[in-house]
Amino acid sequence: MPPCASPLLLRRRLSTRPPHREHPKLAALLDVLNPPPPSSTPLPHALSSAFPSPSDAFPLRTLPRLLPRLPSPLLSLRFLLWRLTASTPQPSPHALSSLATSLPDLSSSVPLLLSSSxxxxxxxxxxxxxxxxxxxxxxxxxxxxxRHMRSFGLVPDAACFHHALRAAGSAADVSAVLEIMSGSGASPTVPVIVTAVHKLASAGNFESARRLIDKMPEFGCVPNAVVYTAMLDGMYNFGNLDGAVRLIEEMEGSGLGANCAPNVVTYTCLVKCLFGKGRVAEALGVLDRMAGRGVMPNRVFVQTLLEGVCMEQRVADTYNVVERVVGDRGMSSEQCYNVLLICLWRVGMTAEAEGLAQRMMKKGVQLSPLAGSSMVRELCVRKRSLDAYHWLGMMEENGVLCDSNVYGTLLLGLCEEGHLHEASALGRKVVEREIHIEASCAERLVELLKQYGDEELASHLLGLKQRPGGLSF
Incomplete structure (x- = not known):
C-alpha cells in the first residue's frame, strides 16, 4: 500500500480546490480535525459542536468518497465512529463493504485506535x-x-464472535476466537458454531469440526442439518470429496437423529462437490436420491445441477433434468426453462440459448425478468448489441420487463457499435420512462452522444445519472 500523505500536505492539496459538491462541509470538517495545538476538546465533542446533526451533514452514501480525503487513517476511522452513533440504524452489508473498502489502512488504524483508547x-x-x-x-x-473488550472485562455478544469468525482464515484463527469466548464465559450459539465448523473443515481440520459439533449439547444447542451441511461444504472447499460423501451417507442414516437428515441445501452442496470432481453421472443421480427421501428440489438446486451439466456440454441431459423436475412437480416448466436459459448463457452456449428463448416465446412460455436481462447483457458482452436490441423489443412486446441497468448497458453498446438510429430510439425510451443509469455508463454515453451531435439526448441522459447510493442527480 502506498505511503499516506502527511496531514499538512493533504490539507494543502484539498484547500487548493473547492470542496466536492457531495461534501460541502469538507472545509469545516478539516478545521475540526486539524485544530491548532494545544486542543483539550475531545474530538467527538468538537465534531458534535460543529455538526449537531451528523446524518444530515454527512449522508451515509457520501462517506465512501469522504473518508479517504481526511487527514489520516486514524482520523477517518474516528470520524466514522462519531458519524455512526448509537441511534443510527445499522448500515446494510453493502454499505459496510463500501465503508471498509474506503477506509485507508484499516489494518493499522484499528489497532492504533484501540491502543490509544x-x-x-x-x-x-x-x-x-x-x-x-x-x-x-x-x-x-x-x-x-x-482482546480490547476482554481487557476491560466486557463480554462480547454472540454477534461479535460471529463477525470475528467470519474473518478467520485458518484453524488457528478459529481456535483463538473460541478461546476468548470460553475465557469470557460466553456460550456459542448455533450460527457461531456453524461458521466455526465451516472454517475448520475448509482448513482441513475435520476432527476439530466434528468435536465442536459433538459438544453442541453442552452449549444448549441441538445439532442439525445446517451444521453438518456447513461441514460438508467445508470438506468440499478443502477438496475432500470422499469425506463429504461419507458424511452425507451418515446424515441419511438414523445415527445422527431426525434433525440431521439432509435437506435440499445439503444435496445442493453434494451436487457441487460431485461436479467439481467430474463425477457427472453421480451428480445426476442425486435427483433419485432426493426423491427417495421426499426432498423436493428448489431453484438453487436445479440451477446448480443444470449449470454443472451445461459445463459438460451435455445438452440432452439438461432437458432430461427439466422434464424430471417438472414431472416430480418440484418446479413449474416455466421456472425450469428460465433457469436453464440463464445457465446456457453463463457457460457460453449461445446458439442453444437463443434457440431455447425462441422456442419459449413461440410456445408462450414467459421469460422471467432475470432470464431476459441475462440474455440482453450477455449479447452486449459479445458485441451483439443490435441483436440484443431486437430481443429486448420482442420481450417488451410479450410483457417482459428487464432490469433497469440493462438499458444503460445496451444503450452504450449501440453507441459504441455505431447503431445510432437504434440508440436514439432506445435513448428516448429511457428518458420517457426515467430509467436511471449507472454514473460511469452515463458519462460515457453523454460523451459519445455529443460526438454524434445529439446534445439534447445527452443532456436528458445526464439528468438520469445515478449517484453511488442509487439516487439520481
Whole structure:
C-alpha cells in the first residue's frame, strides 16, 4: 500500500480546490480535525459542536468518497465512529463493504485506535469495528477488538464472535476466537458454531469440526442439518470429496437423529462437490436420491445441477433434468426453462440459448425478468448489441420487463457499435420512462452522444445519472 500523505500536505492539496459538491462541509470538517495545538476538546465533542446533526451533514452514501480525503487513517476511522452513533440504524452489508473498502489502512488504524483508547469504547463501536474488519477480511484487527473488550472485562455478544469468525482464515484463527469466548464465559450459539465448523473443515481440520459439533449439547444447542451441511461444504472447499460423501451417507442414516437428515441445501452442496470432481453421472443421480427421501428440489438446486451439466456440454441431459423436475412437480416448466436459459448463457452456449428463448416465446412460455436481462447483457458482452436490441423489443412486446441497468448497458453498446438510429430510439425510451443509469455508463454515453451531435439526448441522459447510493442527480 502506498505511503499516506502527511496531514499538512493533504490539507494543502484539498484547500487548493473547492470542496466536492457531495461534501460541502469538507472545509469545516478539516478545521475540526486539524485544530491548532494545544486542543483539550475531545474530538467527538468538537465534531458534535460543529455538526449537531451528523446524518444530515454527512449522508451515509457520501462517506465512501469522504473518508479517504481526511487527514489520516486514524482520523477517518474516528470520524466514522462519531458519524455512526448509537441511534443510527445499522448500515446494510453493502454499505459496510463500501465503508471498509474506503477506509485507508484499516489494518493499522484499528489497532492504533484501540491502543490509544484508555477507556472502553461504546459497545456499538466495537460491533462496528468487528463488522468493518470482517468485510475487509482483516482477522488480526478482529482479534485485537475482542482482546480490547476482554481487557476491560466486557463480554462480547454472540454477534461479535460471529463477525470475528467470519474473518478467520485458518484453524488457528478459529481456535483463538473460541478461546476468548470460553475465557469470557460466553456460550456459542448455533450460527457461531456453524461458521466455526465451516472454517475448520475448509482448513482441513475435520476432527476439530466434528468435536465442536459433538459438544453442541453442552452449549444448549441441538445439532442439525445446517451444521453438518456447513461441514460438508467445508470438506468440499478443502477438496475432500470422499469425506463429504461419507458424511452425507451418515446424515441419511438414523445415527445422527431426525434433525440431521439432509435437506435440499445439503444435496445442493453434494451436487457441487460431485461436479467439481467430474463425477457427472453421480451428480445426476442425486435427483433419485432426493426423491427417495421426499426432498423436493428448489431453484438453487436445479440451477446448480443444470449449470454443472451445461459445463459438460451435455445438452440432452439438461432437458432430461427439466422434464424430471417438472414431472416430480418440484418446479413449474416455466421456472425450469428460465433457469436453464440463464445457465446456457453463463457457460457460453449461445446458439442453444437463443434457440431455447425462441422456442419459449413461440410456445408462450414467459421469460422471467432475470432470464431476459441475462440474455440482453450477455449479447452486449459479445458485441451483439443490435441483436440484443431486437430481443429486448420482442420481450417488451410479450410483457417482459428487464432490469433497469440493462438499458444503460445496451444503450452504450449501440453507441459504441455505431447503431445510432437504434440508440436514439432506445435513448428516448429511457428518458420517457426515467430509467436511471449507472454514473460511469452515463458519462460515457453523454460523451459519445455529443460526438454524434445529439446534445439534447445527452443532456436528458445526464439528468438520469445515478449517484453511488442509487439516487439520481
Amino acid at each position: 484508555p477507556q472502553p469504547l461504546p459497545l456499538q463501536h466495537y460491533a462496528l469495528l468487528l463488522n468493518l474488519s470482517t468485510h475487509a477480511g482483516l482477522f488480526p484487527a478482529s482479534l485485537a477488538v475482542l
